[in-house]
Amino acid sequence: MQKRVTDEEIKERLGKIKSRIAVMSGKGGVGKSTVTALLAVHYARQGKKVGILDADFLGPSIPILFGLRNARIAVSAEGLEPVLTQKYGIKVMSMQFLLPKENTPVIWRGPLIAGMIREFLGRVAWGELDHLLIDLPPGTGDAPLTVMQDAKPTGVVVVSTPQELTAVIVEKAINMAEETNTSVLGLVENMSYFVCPNCGHKSYIFGEGKGESLAKKYNIGFFTSIPIEEELIKLADSGRIEEYEKDWFESAPF
Ligand SMILES: Nc1ncnc2c1ncn2[C@@H]1O[C@H](COP(=O)(O)OP(=O)(O)OP(=O)(O)O)[C@@H](O)[C@H]1O
Numbered sequence: 106m107q108k109r110v111t112d113e114e115i116k117e118r119l120g121k122i123k124s125r126i127a128v129m130s131g132k133g134g135v136g137k138s139t140v141t142a143l144l145a146v147h148y149a150r151q152g153k154k155v156g157i158l159d160a161d162f163l164g165p166s167i168p169i170l171f172g173l174r175n176a177r178i179a180v181s182a183e184g185l186e187p188v189l190t191q192k193y194g195i196k197v198m199s200m201q202f203l204l205p206k207e208n209t210p211v212i213w214r215g216p217l218i219a220g221m222i223r224e225f226l227g228r229v230a231w232g233e234l235d236h237l238l239i240d241l242p243p244g245t246g247d248a249p250l251t252v253m254q255d256a257k258p259t260g261v262v263v264v265s266t267p268q269e270l271t272a273v274i275v276e277k278a279i280n281m282a283e284e285t286n287t288s289v290l291g292l293v294e295n296m297s298y299f300v301c302p303n304c305g306h307k308s309y310i311f312g313e314g315k316g317e318s319l320a321k322k323y324n325i326g327f328f329t330s331i332p333i334e335e336e337l338i339k340l341a342d343s344g345r346i347e348e349y350e351k352d353w354f355e356s357a358p359f
């Protein structure tokens with residue numbers, strides 16, 4: 106048996122990563138993984154060295170978005186080697202890469218998941234990175250908090266759909282960030298509106314402006330809203346998210 110990962114090992118690896126951004130959501134299925142991937146692509150296009158830690162162990166979707174579902178990790182002298190994405194060479198680590206078969210369900214209890222995240226943080230050979238994006242487990246409970254405590258993010262980005270987006274979600278996110286001595290850097294309202302392909306009309310199906318006013322109210326420095334888009338679904342489902350051309354984070358200050 107290999108020895109357990111120590112705090113020092115984690116500290117040493119994380120010390121080579123300039124910024125670590127945890128992406129969280131109040132609920133599952135709101136687009137957390139999609140936003141994580143789009144943020145990674147945003148940084149990669151600026152020439153930054155980027156990694157993604159898929160810490161959503163029970164529903165690992167990062168490998169699917171980048172067409173890496175059949176990839177498996179290798180071990181080198183440096184540690185566990187992350188898998189590189191095709192277009193930008195983003196370094197990805199996911200539980201998915203350790204499963205014997207693609208569709209093996211991950212049925213794990215909390216403590217095991219916590220142990221695994223420490224393995225990932227202490228043994229993955231990220232090398233020097235400008236940005237590590239961490240796709241947290243959904244929700245604002247123990248699971249994402251445990252990951253945050255170990256990964257010590259420099260900031261948190263919250264993703265929500267307009268239907269889920271309430272003051273309560275934002276407050277929970279702020280509390281979670283505070284518990285790990287960090288802050289909420291940005292709020293992303295996903296599936297915010299739909300642009301009619303015929304006339305270009307922007308339709309705010311679930312109401313307009315809620316996200317932006319919550320961001321203002323809670324002093325969150327960056328807000329963006331992403332529409333429901335067929336193109337995004339197509340590229341995401343076919344593992345070609347790197348080919349999505351729009352950048353919803355152009356003006357992000359982080
Ligand atoms: N802006 C968008 N327009 C269209 N489809 C979207 C958009 N954002 C996300 N989706 C789709 O919604 C589904 C859920 O997205 P995603 O997997 O990113 O959510 P999640 O919050 O990470 O979910 P989970 O909790 O399962 O990890 C996916 O099929 C994705 O392609």
Ligand SMILES: [Zn+2]
Nearest residue numbers: 301303304306
């Ligand atoms: Zn129309």
